[in-house]
Amino acid sequence: MDSAATSAPNLLLLPLEEGRYAVRFLRGVEATPTRPLAYDPFLYLTPAHLALQQAPGERLHFYLEDQRANQTVGQFHAFLDAAGREAHSPWQAPFGSAQLMPGIPADVVAGFLTVVDTQLAQQGVQRLQVRSYPLDYDEAGSALLTQALTQLGFRITQTELNNHLPLQDEFVARLHPSERRRLRKCERHGFQFEQEPPLLLPLAYEFLSRCRQEKGQQLSLPLERLQELFRLFPQHYFLFSVRNAAGEWVALTVAIRVNSEVLYNFYPASPLAYNAFSPVVLLNAGLHAFGKASGMRLLDLGTSMLPEGPNYSLLQFKRHLGGVLSLKLTFEK
Structure with a gap:
């Protein structure tokens, strides 16, 4: 050799x-x-x-x-x-x-x-x-x-667009004015960010699945696998929500502590009926605060890709959140 x-x-x-x-x-x-x-x-x-x-x-x-x-x-x-x-x-x-x-x-x-x-x-x-x-x-x-x-x-065979929020910056300072208005609207109507117990995963999975189906999408993991991950990695997998004034879920996500520096917003979802509020903005505000309080460096917002190419509407939303673009590369030989 x-x-x-x-x-x-x-x-x-x-x-x-x-x-x-x-x-x-x-x-x-x-x-x-x-x-x-x-x-x-x-x-x-x-x-x-x-x-x-x-x-x-x-x-x-x-x-x-x-x-x-x-x-x-x-x-x-x-x-x-x-x-x-x-x-x-x-x-x-x-x-x-x-x-x-x-x-x-x-x-x-x-x-x-x-x-x-x-x-x-x-x-x-x-x-x-x-x-x-x-x-x-x-x-x-x-x-x-x-x-x-x-x-x-090796050749680069796939270039995916990824966004993150730097946690040293204030969340509101990076927001586009339109998203700042939606954040204030959620707060005025009594919406609250919460961390949920893992025992609510079956109900949360149904909520996430319905939200994805409204957009013609499916969840990548079955409920049993998600429950297994929460059980095996309790310090890494978290369930977060936004609840309205009546205590009902209006947004949910599974967040993953990738390591001591990175929090990954893995499964964000919200019903189309709440698009006027855009509670996912408040959801990301809560994740930003959680990551910052935990001493992390960045909040990973994930990729914005469809099978045919970039998801431009999702890219714009993440840009309005203050997202910073980078690439996620796949190599082959």
């Missing part, structure tokens, strides 16, 4: 800085890093969440280790199809790709991904798809990953 020397069956040394960095290659459901992580991992890259992704083929895990500092400084996970010819990162999650410690050198990132690429090829993988996280999650890391992957011959 050109890019690494083997010092143990699953430890591949990078030819950089006198063997300081190595890639630990693991197989199977268990994906626990050997050395402590030097960064706060994204939820979807934690061993517990990775174990939920039921790929039909083998699971291959790569951990980049700084042996001098005794730390894990990067990771990448690939899920194989039944034939073992195609690999995906992720198999079933909003994103996969590689997460890196801030400040990691570019040549180390390139060496790490070269080892991943080489090992997958040696396993018989002929096609790899990598769906990365939004660039604003880690702009420097995303730049290094994009450069290294394209250098290895």
Whole structure:
């Protein structure tokens, strides 16, 4: 193998800085890093969440280790199809790709991904798809990953438009005047933002499903899977609502704590009958306050895409919320 020397069956040394960095290659459901992580991992890259992704083929895990500092400084996970010819990162999650410690050198990132690429090829993988996280999650890391992957011959096959709100800014200060008026209208009519207990998930799921059906859409997860996620990750999955003065739901969402810096507005919904109020604005105001009070850096508003291209009306709404655009890239080779 050109890019690494083997010092143990699953430890591949990078030819950089006198063997300081190595890639630990693991197989199977268990994906626990050997050395402590030097960064706060994204939820979807934690061993517990990775174990939920039921790929039909083998699971291959790569951990980049700084042996001098005794730390894990990067990771990448690939899920194989039944034939073992195609690999995906992720198999079933909003994103996969590689997460890196801030400040990691570019040549180390390139060496790490070269080892991943080489090992997958040696396993018989002929096609790899990598769906990365939004660039604003880690702009420097995303730049290094994009450069290294394209250098290895990967093509960008999908560019999704993503929006986020920076939590250091005041929510109202970024609002378009029209959304500011709707926010005040909700407040005048006694609408309230609330955090709901998970035991209300079945009722909440019915509400979310009806709202999606009004727009000709469906929820991506069944109720049973959503309940499982709330049960397994109680510190990461939250149910938030806006109730009117009568105590009825007029907006709901499932929010996900991706890590200590990112809160993701995953399942926002509101009935068409309340469009004149736009209670989702108040819902986002509450999420903004929750994320800021929790010490987070950004509120992820998600992508705005349809099968045929960008959802321009949704993009405009997120722009009116004060959303900042970035890209979410998918790579293939």
